[in-house]
Amino acid sequence: MSTPLNLDHLRPCLEGMVPSGIATCGVDGMPNITYVSQLMYVDPEHVALSFQFFNKTRENILANPVATVLMMDPETAARYRLTIRYLRTETAGPLFERMKAKLAGIASHEGMTGVFRLLGADVYRVQGIEAVPGRELPPVTSGPALLPALRRSVDALSACQSLDGLIDSFCSSLERNFGIQHQMLLMADEPACRLYIVASRGYAHSGTGAEIPYGVGVIGVAAREKVPIRIMYPASDYAYSRMLRDQAAASELAERLETAIPLPGLPEPASQMAVPIMAGSRLVAVAYVESQRECHFGYDLEDALVALGASAGLAMAALLCAEASAEEAAEPPGGPAVAAPSGEPLRVRHFLRDGSVFLGDDYLIKGVAGSILWRLLSDHQHSGRREFTNRELRLDPALRLPEVCDNLEARLILLQRRLQERSDCLRIEKTGRGRFRLDLGRPVVLVPQETA
Amino acid sequence: MTDTSPHPDALDPAMAAFITSHLSMQLAATDGAGLATAVRCVGCRVSPDRRRITLLMPRSQALPVLAGIAANGRVAVVFNEPESYRTVQLKGRDARIEAPLPEDAEALLPYAAGFARNLAALQVPEPYVRALVSCAPDDLVAVSFSPSEAYGQTPGPRAGRRLAPGEMET
Numbered sequence: 259m260s261t262p263l264n265l266d267h268l269r270p271c272l273e274g275m276v277p278s279g280i281a282t283c284g285v286d287g288m289p290n291i292t293y294v295s296q297l298m299y300v301d302p303e304h305v306a307l308s309f310q311f312f313n314k315t316r317e318n319i320l321a322n323p324v325a326t327v328l329m330m331d332p333e334t335a336a337r338y339r340l341t342i343r344y345l346r347t348e349t350a351g352p353l354f355e356r357m358k359a360k361l362a363g364i365a366s367h368e369g370m371t372g373v374f375r376l377l378g379a380d381v382y383r384v385q386g387i388e389a390v391p392g393r394e395l396p397p398v399t400s401g402p403a404l405l406p407a408l409r410r411s412v413d414a415l416s417a418c419q420s421l422d423g424l425i426d427s428f429c430s431s432l433e434r435n436f437g438i439q440h441q442m443l444l445m446a447d448e449p450a451c452r453l454y455i456v457a458s459r460g461y462a463h464s465g466t467g468a469e470i471p472y473g474v475g476v477i478g479v480a481a482r483e484k485v486p487i488r489i490m491y492p493a494s495d496y497a498y499s500r501m502l503r504d505q506a507a508a509s510e511l512a513e514r515l516e517t518a519i520p521l522p523g524l525p526e527p528a529s530q531m532a533v534p535i536m537a538g539s540r541l542v543a544v545a546y547v548e549s550q551r552e553c554h555f556g557y558d559l560e561d562a563l564v565a566l567g568a569s570a571g572l573a574m575a576a577l578l579c580a581e582a583s584a585e586e587a588a589e590p591p592g593g594p595a596v597a598a599p600s601g602e603p604l605r606v607r608h609f610l611r612d613g614s615v616f617l618g619d620d621y622l623i624k625g626v627a628g629s630i631l632w633r634l635l636s637d638h639q640h641s642g643r644r645e646f647t648n649r650e651l652r653l654d655p656a657l658r659l660p661e662v663c664d665n666l667e668a669r670l671i672l673l674q675r676r677l678q679e680r681s682d683c684l685r686i687e688k689t690g691r692g693r694f695r696l697d698l699g700r701p702v703v704l705v706p707q708e709t710a
Numbered sequence: 711m712t713d714t715s716p717h718p719d720a721l722d723p724a725m726a727a728f729i730t731s732h733l734s735m736q737l738a739a740t741d742g743a744g745l746a747t748a749v750r751c752v753g754c755r756v757s758p759d760r761r762r763i764t765l766l767m768p769r770s771q772a773l774p775v776l777a778g779i780a781a782n783g784r785v786a787v788v789f790n791e792p793e794s795y796r797t798v799q800l801k802g803r804d805a806r807i808e809a810p811l812p813e814d815a816e817a818l819l820p821y822a823a824g825f826a827r828n829l830a831a832l833q834v835p836e837p838y839v840r841a842l843v844s845c846a847p848d849d850l851v852a853v854s855f856s857p858s859e860a861y862g863q864t865p866g867p868r869a870g871r872r873l874a875p876g877e878m879e880t
Binding site: 277279281282283287288289290291292293295311313314322324325326328330333334335337339341390391392393394395 | 734736737738739740742744745746747748749750768770771774778782784785786787788790797799801803837838841842844861863865866867869870
């Protein structure tokens with residue numbers, strides 16, 4: 259072998275698709291061998307093993323930390339022996355959560371849901387890798403070549419001039435360059451510890467505006483831990499269909515169900531991955547992809563999406579910053595007077611408690627986006643104004659925007675998209691950096707509500 | 711040879727039937743300095759009196775394992791039925807390396823076919839299984855031992871429990 263074996267090239271062996279064996283040696287000199295549910299790649303020098311039960315393997319490694327793993331490539335059947343040394347056990351944090359999610363998929367796949375409970379991620383240093391001879395199948399190449407796909411996607415992102423365009427470019431890149439058919443992009447609302455969908459592809463309903471709290475499901479855990487979460491098999495513990503049922507059961511207010519925007523998503527995804535989109539150390543968004551095929555997203559795709567996410571996150575932060583600074587120069591526009599719309603008036607209700615807005619009887623949006631719409635419609639009603647600036651919204655204390663990272667632009671995009679989907683007579687159109695226009699196709703009647 | 715009364719150390723017939731039912735098998739040995747190592751096996755037979763088990767494996771894949779067995783005779787073997795996850799580990803202290811019998815080479819193909827059938831339930835393609843357990847007949851080596859300990863290792867909180875004589879893992 260001309261080049262030494264590197265764990266980076268052997269990551270398919272560490273997906274848990276073919277169980278690995280771990281051989282340990284007791285203090286009495288007797289060997290012990292068992293199959294392991296999960297052996298996970300940490301970095302080129304480290305792997306992690308799931309610690310679920312106190313067993314002989316664990317007793318042995320605590321007394322004598324050196325072990326051998328015999329692992330197989332799930333495509334070629336190539337075999338490798340790793341000599342590993344136990345270092346420590348992590349019981350919380352990103353590695354633990356990655357392993358917990360992955361294990362949930364394996365447990366579900368093996369009919370062991372409720373049996374497998376992760377107590378810790380045992381981290382081992384890899385001291386040696388030996389290729390074991392034997393017959394191998396030729397490697398299979400499937401899916402797009404990832405580096406060219408990544409480069410095309412980064413090129414496309416860097417050409418974007420607006421956050422709106424960037425969001426669409428990101429989703430199109432996943433679709434066209436990476437062949438991903440089902441995806442959601444969720445913006446982070448850091449102060450509220452929630453994420454909301456701004457774009458999705460591959461579903462009957464876009465789910466724009468639907469929210470996921472940090473820590474819930476694959477997406478929420480990825481956001482809370484700021485780490486990619488990837489599951490190779492259907493995992494009922496992380497399925498959003500179940501989460502929705504649980505949330506409905508736990509909800510103290512029945513009307514919450516009416517106001518919630520249903521999450522899109524495959525009913526029983528066989529593969530799932532959520533990738534945090536970071537601007538430096540700040541979470542900006544989470545990209546979520548899923549598939550009906552098992553084992554569809556591997557370590558390499560995870561790497562590619564993390565790299566793409568890093569590029570997208572910085573671009574998003576830069577655009578948000580540029581929008582904000584452009585607003586400084588933007589004068590509050592007067593705009594030409596426009597004839598009042600005619601037709602049957604649309605009744606718009608606004609609930610102060612959560613900012614939710616209903617068009618007629620139909621729920622539109624809540625939170626900051628809902629309050630923004632209410633403020634625009636109220637202004638229009640009083641003064642006939644249709645032209646607005648981001649800056650005046652930012653300065654409006656009634657909107658209660660956080661002082662830093664308010665993501666106002668993202669909320670306007672959310673509102674704009676939600677109106678496009680849910681209303682045939684209300685529109686918000688961007689008219690320049692930090693400026694936008696409210697379009698009304700019908701007169702509106704504003705009905706403030708004190709409580710929900 | 712014709713004595714039919716089981717020896718007290720003989721494997722339970724159900725255990726003997728289980729471990730020869732074309733399972734996933736790995737054999738471990740230790741090097742005397744505290745390092746255990748392992749190899750995948752490609753066949754298993756049980757002696758007529760059920761007191762000795764013989765594992766078959768490719769010699770080219772087993773070199774560190776064979777060195778350990780030659781030095782101290784201590785072995786552990788894990789048997790796993792993929793579809794049911796039923797798993798058993800047997801250990802012995804008197805392992806020795808042997809030349810395979812002529813029928814051992816003949817058993818390679820039936821083992822591969824049976825193992826492939828076992829894995830078909832998990833959608834593992836047959837060519838993959840055949841590659842995984844392929845062994846040239848002239849590369850075959852046998853390791854036999856008298857099992858002195860048995861452990862149930864089916865995943866779950868009871869994994870690792872020592873099995874009493876005659877007890878079968880469920």
